[in-house]
Amino acid sequence: MEAERLDFGKMGYGCNHYRRRCSIRAPCCNEIYSCRHCHNEATTFFNNPFDRHELVRQDVQQVVCSVCDTEQPVAQVCTNCGVRMGEYFCDICKFFDDDTEKEVFHCDDCGICRVGGRHNFFHCKKCGSCYSIALRDKHVCVENSMRHHCPICYEYLFDSLKDTIVMRCGHTMHHECYQEMMKRDKYCCPICSKSVIDMSRMWKRIDEEIEATVMPEDYRFRKVWILCNDCNDTTEVYFHILGQKCGHCNSYNTRAVAPPVLPQ
Structure with missing residues (x-):
């Protein structure tokens, strides 16, 4: 009987974020929400531009049992009806979750x-x-x-x-x-611009295209300084409209750091 009381309503309460048998009182605004994510979604800039804030999970002090509607200090078991408000419970994060398959x-x-x-x-x-x-x-x-x-x-x-x-x-x-x-064929890290996958086949294809594409006479012997995004090496190479190859790692993930000039 004790186990049945503890498990009463398991997976029957909660929100689209978590299955749990309690709600939380947000200490920042003193409102009741199913979880901190529900709170944060309700107070985003677009929903409430004059009171935008996020709930700090560790600050939660009060919860409301979803079975008997009793508000009480944070604990795993309801002090009034004896149900377990979350099969998983973390006293540090003030976190409850009935879905043990997530292995929290x-x-x-x-x-x-x-x-x-x-x-x-x-x-x-x-x-x-x-x-x-x-x-x-x-x-x-x-x-x-x-x-x-x-x-x-x-x-x-x-x-x-x-x-x-x-x-x-x-x-x-x-x-x-x-x-x-x-x-979208974007293969560079948006933060550092390094290649995020093996691009050796693509570099070989560019090699073949460059070999088959002769530059006009005015540009054939122009050189340009490049910085390689993959190895961070700086080298001077011949300019080509299809790309500049790093002389250190053979990558075409490069960018010009000086305009092309004719050799002296």
Whole structure:
């Protein structure tokens, strides 16, 4: 009977963000919301331009049981009806969730709860966030790489509900934004401009096109200084309308840093 009371209403309450048996009182505005995301969506610039603010999860002190409507201090079990307000409960984040299949866990280094199971993640101290164990010793570290906004949609990445991806350069963005970028044939990191995939086949194709495309006499022997976005090397190369090849790493992901000039 005790277990039945604790589990009463499980997965039957909540919002489109979380299944839980309580609401929270936002300490910043003293209003009741199903979760902090519901609060933040209601107070965005477009919905409420004169009171735009976000709820700090750790500041929540009061919750309201969805079963008996009793307001009380934050705890996993309702002090009035005895139901468990969340199958998963984090006293640090003041977080409740009935959906245990998400395998929520709290990361002390991140300071927040993560989804996906502790055994599937490690915390990178330099990057300042949890990454999939598949990336351990296999990613380029960028200090606090997750503590910025997605360069495509500008949503803050560190506590975003969407999946993120770590690119070859170490910078991060939403996975769905990355896929959309690929569909539009954009293969450079929006932050540092490095190539995000292996472009060797494309560089070979440009080699062939340049070989087949002779520049006009006035430009055939002009040179230009270029900066390679992939290896950061600066070299002087012959100018060509189709692109300038890095003499160090053979990449065409380059940009001119001085106008083309005739050799002396």
